[in-house]
Amino acid sequence: MTTNIVEMSLHIPQWTFADRLRKVRRDRKLTIDQMAETLKVGVKAYGAWEAGRNTPSDIANLAVRLERVTGVPRAWFLGWVDESPRPEEPDGDSGVRPLGLEPRTH
Numbered sequence: 794m795t796t797n798i799v800e801m802s803l804h805i806p807q808w809t810f811a812d813r814l815r816k817v818r819r820d821r822k823l824t825i826d827q828m829a830e831t832l833k834v835g836v837k838a839y840g841a842w843e844a845g846r847n848t849p850s851d852i853a854n855l856a857v858r859l860e861r862v863t864g865v866p867r868a869w870f871l872g873w874v875d876e877s878p879r880p881e882e883p884d885g886d887s888g889v890r891p892l893g894l895e896p897r898t899h
Contacts, residue, residue, distance in 0.1 A: 810852065811845035813870050817863050818843070831862050 808816075818828045829839035832855070841847040849855045856867035868874050 814843045
């Protein structure tokens with residue numbers, strides 16, 4: 794009896810900007826039209842961003858606007874943190890940590 798061993802590479806999927814837009818919009822129970830209106834952008838442009846067909850020309854400015862209207866840190870939209878945002882903890886800590894800067898437990 795022979796055993797075939799198949800090498801498998803570890804693939805960890807990454808959240809894209811489009812994924813993050815879609816996640817927040819759905820969590821807020823908004824339609825694409827409503828989100829576009831809230832951000833004061835065209836529906837077609839927003840839809841293309843969320844579908845990953847296009848990216849905003851000034852993504853940093855859009856991340857600031859997204860933070861203002863959703864309360865989600867701009868760093869998360871820009872992929873600077875690796876955790877999904879959570880509601881704030883009673884001590885004011887949202888639980889979102891910059892990549893590689895986890896709290897010490899000593």
